[in-house]
Amino acid sequence: MTRIYVPRDTTALSLGANEVAEALKQACADRDIDLVRNGSRGLFWLEPLIEVETDRGRVAYGPVTSEDIPALLDEGLLDGQPGHPLYQGPTEEIPYLKSQQRLTFERAGIIDPVSLDDYIHHGGYVGLRKALAKTAQEIVDEVKTSGLRGRGGAAFPAGIKWQTVLDADARTGSSPYSKRKFIVCNADEGDSGTFADRLVMEADPFMLIEGMTIAGLAVGADTGYIYLRSEYPVAHQILNEAIATAEAEGYLGDNVLNSGKAFHLEVRLGAGAYICGEETSLLDSLEGKRGQVRVKPPLPALKGAFGQPTVVNNVLTLAAVPFILAEGGEAYADYGMGRSRGTLAFQLTGNIERGGVVELAFGHTLRELLEDYGGGTASGRPIRAVQVGGPLGAYMPESQWDTPLDYEAFSEVGAVVGHGGIVVFDDTVDMLDQARFAMEFCAVESCGKCTPCRIGSTRGVEVIDRIRNNEHRDNNLILLEDLCDTLEDGSLCAMGGMTPNPVRSALQYFPDDFHRDSTTASQATSEEA
Amino acid sequence: MHISAQDSSAGADLPRDWIQVEVAAHKAKPGPLLPILHSIRNRLGYIPEAAVPLIAEGLQITRAEVHGVISFYHDFNTHPVGRNRLQVCRAEACQARGCRSLEAHAQETLGIGYHQTTPDGEFTLEPVYCLGNCATGPSVRLNDDIHGRVTPKRLDALLDQATTQPLTLQPLAEEPES
Ligand SMILES: Cc1cc2nc3c(=O)[nH]c(=O)nc-3n(C[C@H](O)[C@H](O)[C@H](O)COP(=O)(O)O)c2cc1C
Ligand code: SF4
Ligand code: FES
Numbered sequence: 127m128t129r130i131y132v133p134r135d136t137t138a139l140s141l142g143a144n145e146v147a148e149a150l151k152q153a154c155a156d157r158d159i160d161l162v163r164n165g166s167r168g169l170f171w172l173e174p175l176i177e178v179e180t181d182r183g184r185v186a187y188g189p190v191t192s193e194d195i196p197a198l199l200d201e202g203l204l205d206g207q208p209g210h211p212l213y214q215g216p217t218e219e220i221p222y223l224k225s226q227q228r229l230t231f232e233r234a235g236i237i238d239p240v241s242l243d244d245y246i247h248h249g250g251y252v253g254l255r256k257a258l259a260k261t262a263q264e265i266v267d268e269v270k271t272s273g274l275r276g277r278g279g280a281a282f283p284a285g286i287k288w289q290t291v292l293d294a295d296a297r298t299g300s301s302p303y304s305k306r307k308f309i310v311c312n313a314d315e316g317d318s319g320t321f322a323d324r325l326v327m328e329a330d331p332f333m334l335i336e337g338m339t340i341a342g343l344a345v346g347a348d349t350g351y352i353y354l355r356s357e358y359p360v361a362h363q364i365l366n367e368a369i370a371t372a373e374a375e376g377y378l379g380d381n382v383l384n385s386g387k388a389f390h391l392e393v394r395l396g397a398g399a400y401i402c403g404e405e406t407s408l409l410d411s412l413e414g415k416r417g418q419v420r421v422k423p424p425l426p427a428l429k430g431a432f433g434q435p436t437v438v439n440n441v442l443t444l445a446a447v448p449f450i451l452a453e454g455g456e457a458y459a460d461y462g463m464g465r466s467r468g469t470l471a472f473q474l475t476g477n478i479e480r481g482g483v484v485e486l487a488f489g490h491t492l493r494e495l496l497e498d499y500g501g502g503t504a505s506g507r508p509i510r511a512v513q514v515g516g517p518l519g520a521y522m523p524e525s526q527w528d529t530p531l532d533y534e535a536f537s538e539v540g541a542v543v544g545h546g547g548i549v550v551f552d553d554t555v556d557m558l559d560q561a562r563f564a565m566e567f568c569a570v571e572s573c574g575k576c577t578p579c580r581i582g583s584t585r586g587v588e589v590i591d592r593i594r595n596n597e598h599r600d601n602n603l604i605l606l607e608d609l610c611d612t613l614e615d616g617s618l619c620a621m622g623g624m625t626p627n628p629v630r631s632a633l634q635y636f637p638d639d640f641h642r643d644s645t646t647a648s649q650a651t652s653e654e655a
Numbered sequence: 656m657h658i659s660a661q662d663s664s665a666g667a668d669l670p671r672d673w674i675q676v677e678v679a680a681h682k683a684k685p686g687p688l689l690p691i692l693h694s695i696r697n698r699l700g701y702i703p704e705a706a707v708p709l710i711a712e713g714l715q716i717t718r719a720e721v722h723g724v725i726s727f728y729h730d731f732n733t734h735p736v737g738r739n740r741l742q743v744c745r746a747e748a749c750q751a752r753g754c755r756s757l758e759a760h761a762q763e764t765l766g767i768g769y770h771q772t773t774p775d776g777e778f779t780l781e782p783v784y785c786l787g788n789c790a791t792g793p794s795v796r797l798n799d800d801i802h803g804r805v806t807p808k809r810l811d812a813l814l815d816q817a818t819t820q821p822l823t824l825q826p827l828a829e830e831p832e833s
Contacts (some may be wrong), residue, residue, distance in 0.1 A: 136786070136787060136788055136801050137788055137790065137791055137803060139800070139801065140788050140791060140794065140802050140803035140804075141791060141803050141804065143744070145820065166725060170790040170791055171790065171791075173791070214689050236797075303685070316784065316785065317785070318746030318747040318748045318749070318784065318785045318789060319746075319747060319748045319785075319789050320785075320787070320789070321787040321788065321790070324787040337727075356693075356730055357783060357785065357786050357787065357796070358787060359799045359801075360801075361797060394686070394689065394690070395689065395693055396689075396728075396730075397689060397692070397693070397728035397729065397730035397731060398728055398729035398730040398783070399727065399728050399729060400784060411689065412686050413685070413686045414686040414687060414688030414689055414724065415688075415724060416723055416724055416727040417728070419729060421684065424726075431685075432685055432686070454699045473789070473790070474750040474752030474790060475751075475789035475790045475792075476747065476748040476750075476752065476792070478753040478790065479751055481789070481791065482790055483789025506800075513747055517746070517747060534827075537743075547748075547789070549747045549748045549751060549789070550751060551750075551751045552751070555751070559755075560747070560750075563747070563750070567746075567784065570784075571784070651755050651758055651759060653782045
């Protein structure tokens with residue numbers, strides 16, 4: 127019997143993976159094949175990437191369409207033969223993958239995401255078993271040793287947050303939730319240019335479930351919620367399936383692995399609001415309210431979900447935990463540089479030849495990612511600007527691409543690593559359009575609490591339109607700077623506070639785009655028709 | 656203003672009993688409001704005005720609170736939507752792959768702007784800010800399927816497919832009012 131893998135993650139599906147699987151099934155109706163729907167390896171430019179198991183290991187072909195199947199079979203697909211032009215060789219030898227340092231994405235694309243057996247067979251649930259043999263404080267100490275920092279953007283040390291929740295007194299209050307603590311996974315992944323959270327959930331969901339269960343043991347929480355953006359229907363389905371299996375097999379529920387400890391897990395869907403990625407807004411949304419940002423303090427660690435002590439961590443933060451418990455905090459800390467320990471999943475996106483997930487220890491440069499991994503733009507034109515760290519991150523010109531990818535080094539040049547999203551633009555980009563979009567996005571997604579963010583962003587769009595049309599351009603450029611100051615100073619959260627990043631960097635590094643003859647300037651679109 | 660396939664004030668078709676059952680089913684869980692609104696949206700495509708008092712009563716909160724929540728979230732339309740929901744990603748990574756011309760094409764082909772429904776009730780067009788498919792943009796979501804590297808031509812084919820398939824199942828699809 128021949129085992130063939132056809133991925134089922136969102137990207138592979140978006141490029142026709144189901145049609146490929148169907149074509150394979152039909153063409154092989156009278157052959158003995160075992161078709162496995164794996165996650166994705168994250169080599170998205172090769173999707174759909176199908177793999178065949180051979181005695182030389184798994185062999186890859188991609189990007190495959192359903193029309194390619196007959197020719198592939200003729201050229202010896204089922205034996206892993208090299209004849210067809212889509213032959214990529216042994217998967218693990220593909221340089222893009224081979225040179226990565228995969229800890230979090232170690233299993234991605236290798237296993238069937240909803241097979242608990244596969245997960246366990248590939249090292250899953252070792253961390254939970256070790257955690258069950260430890261005290262809560264010992265688990266927290268292990269996470270502290272690892273140096274793991276939050277992967278959702280703010281890079282706060284995870285161990286310190288957990289310690290606060292562990293030490294918090296949950297007994298106060300008369301609400302039906304008193305005595306309880308919660309683990310909340312932030313799976314809102316709203317940043318454009320990011321999909322690493324999604325890939326974890328779609329390719330290796332048990333790892334997240336295990337990480338949350340360990341977090342529950344560490345702080346004494348018996349319930350977890352995964353707050354998932356509604357834009358991720360595939361992840362939703364896969365998570366629900368994996369949770370049901372984990373419950374049925376005793377990895378979740380009232381008595382986790384007969385330890386006497388309970389941990390329940392539920393997915394809650396967001397409803398299309400970017401701001402609900404901000405942790406306090408997320409908590410209000412989880413409670414069934416408008417997702418408005420709360421004033422801190424109190425910290426969510428002390429007064430979080432339903433007023434109770436709560437760990438809020440990003441998907442990747444929680445997904446790193448099983449490795450840390452299985453291999454030890456030291457093993458994780460051995461990767462990285464300075465205060466940025468471990469690995470980060472960079473996501474190469476936008477106008478890039480080889481887009482995908484690149485997990486590396488901190489310290490590589492942006493240029494290595496863009497050139498060695500990314501292979502330049504998909505359009506073949508020169509790269510002009512790169513936005514790192516999501517819609518609130520700065521646009522970086524070529525002079526900054528040698529900055530090492532680490533939280534502190536980026537912050538020195540006024541940029542952010544954030545969730546590791548890297549969006550590439552070629553030389554046809556109009557940076558005035560990009561600055562305008564940053565303001566427009568802030569206007570659309572503001573939670574409405576602060577006037578500068580709610581109103582200032584709309585003014586920002588108008589001012590940029592005037593700059594484009596050369597109406598009192600110099601005065602409006604000054605006005606735009608003032609607006610950025612106001613947003614920075616008068617915003618409660620980073621939505622308003624960091625929207626100036628993309629705007630200012632566009633102005634500073636690409637000034638020509640703000641001084642064009644108005645007749646040659648391009649015309650950006652708006653949500654409002 | 657566009658005309659919807661159904662009249663938004665119509666309360667006649669409102670599955671009142673079902674909504675009440677749905678509210679009761681979620682009521683015991685912490686933070687039940689979003690799950691309730693999602694389940695109504697899944698079934699009806701939107702949140703009818705007449706559902707608001709039923710939810711408010713069931714959860715013992717004010718109607719204003721329910722309204723406040725519905726209006727906060729982009730997902731919860733308060734008017735009927737088309738049989739198909741087309742979302743075009745407008746975010747940065749898709750911009751880098753030409754989504755600005757794709758959105759223009761979608762609006763022109765369907766003859767509507769964002770947040771509008773075609774007069775025949777087939778499509779509602781919505782903006783979306785990232786579908787997590789940013790390495791292979793531009794991306795769109797048609798109902799629950801996400802599509803990558805969508806050219807204008809590919810979009811036309813997707814729209815075609817969406818209209819031809821359900822029509823064979825529902826040959827008596829209601830005519831739009833005009
Ligand atoms: C506007 C805004 C949007 C955010 N979006 C996300 C998000 O989508 N996912 C995420 O994990 N964190 C997001 N964050 C960061 C969270 O507020 C919070 O820092 C994070 O969930 C903490 O988890 P971590 O320590 O594991 O990173 C956002 C913050 C802001 C200000
Ligand atoms: S800065 Fe904007 S998003 Fe943040 S709290 Fe203020 S209004 Fe809300
Ligand atoms: S930016 Fe369009 S899918 Fe992410």
